[in-house]
Amino acid sequence: MIIGVVMEKPKFLKPEEIENASLKLIAQYERKFGAVIKPPIPVEEILEAHLELGFDFEDLAGAFGVDDVLGATWIQERRVAVDQSLDPLEYPAKEGRYRFTVAHELGHWELHRHYFLADAAQLSLFDEEPKPPIVCRTSSRKDPMEWQADHFAGYLLMPGDLVFNAWEAIHGNREPYIAKREMADLSSKWGLAENAQPIVETARTLAREFNVSGQAMQIRLIGLGLIKTKQPGPDLFYN
Structure with a gap:
């Protein structure tokens, strides 16, 4: 949810533009701290050591009076x-959600910070106290900036080359897995739609290797064509 003073309507970004921005950030980090040759991507180090942003856990839900922040x-404050509720030391099961949230905020920093006026007070639409210009809520996912930051997070946490390498290490090739039957069996077992x-x-x-949620990894694998949810049709071209 955007509550600050926006200079202009956010620019439409193609998925490949967002992915390129995430790869650029990784490359900048690597020039300072060395190549990232295997997962997980060090998002906390990128935020604090490379970008030199302040970082902390806070009671954001209490501060903003809503439950889904x-x-x-x-x-302005670079933090x-x-x-x-996402502190992985207190709630280890939420580490994937925590890392995605950090990467999501990095997406806002890289893609959107130039849209906000350099107003030291950063007045909120709620009141006259200083507030962050970008507040991320689960109910704001259709907002263009939230959509872009979500995609940035997926690309940053799961770069294509590392995902393909990890897939090949497990499966011995880069052939896609047809998941239709397994998904049907799981849906039947759990009574899903x-x-x-x-x-x-x-x-x-792979989610455990990249330290992300299973849902985030499955979305990425489907996007990369490594998981197919439908049985492919017959090949129209014969040798």
């Missing part, structure tokens, strides 16, 4: 906060 970014896409085992395995 996950992260916030203060442009990011994540809600204390017919069109549901439950998380398959190979996505869970």
Whole structure:
């Protein structure tokens, strides 16, 4: 949710433009600190050591009076906060959600900070107290900036080359996995809707390696064409 003073309507960005921005950030980090040759991507180091942004856990839900605030970014103050409910030391099961939120805030910093006026007070639409210009809520996912930051997070946490390498290390090739039957079996077992896409085992395995949620990894694998949710049709071209 955007509550600051925006200079202009956010520019439409193609997925490949967002992906390129995430790869650029990784490359900049690597020039300072060395190549990232295997997962997980060090998003905290990118935020604090490379970008030199302040970072902390806070009671954001209490501060903003809503339950679904996950992260916030203060442009003028150069700092990011994540809600204390995602602290991985206190809630290890939420580490994937925590890392995605950090990467999401990095997406706002890289893609959107130039849209906000350099107003030292950064007045909120809620009141006259200084507030962060970017507040991220689960109910704001259709907002263009939130959509872009979500995609940035996925690309940053799961760069294509590292995902392909990890897939090949497990499967011995880069052939896609047809997940239709496994998804159908899981849906039947758990009583899910017919069109549901439950998380398959190979996505869970890679999610642990990249330290992301199974859902985030499955979405990425489908996007890369490594998981197919439908049986491919017959090849029209014969040898």
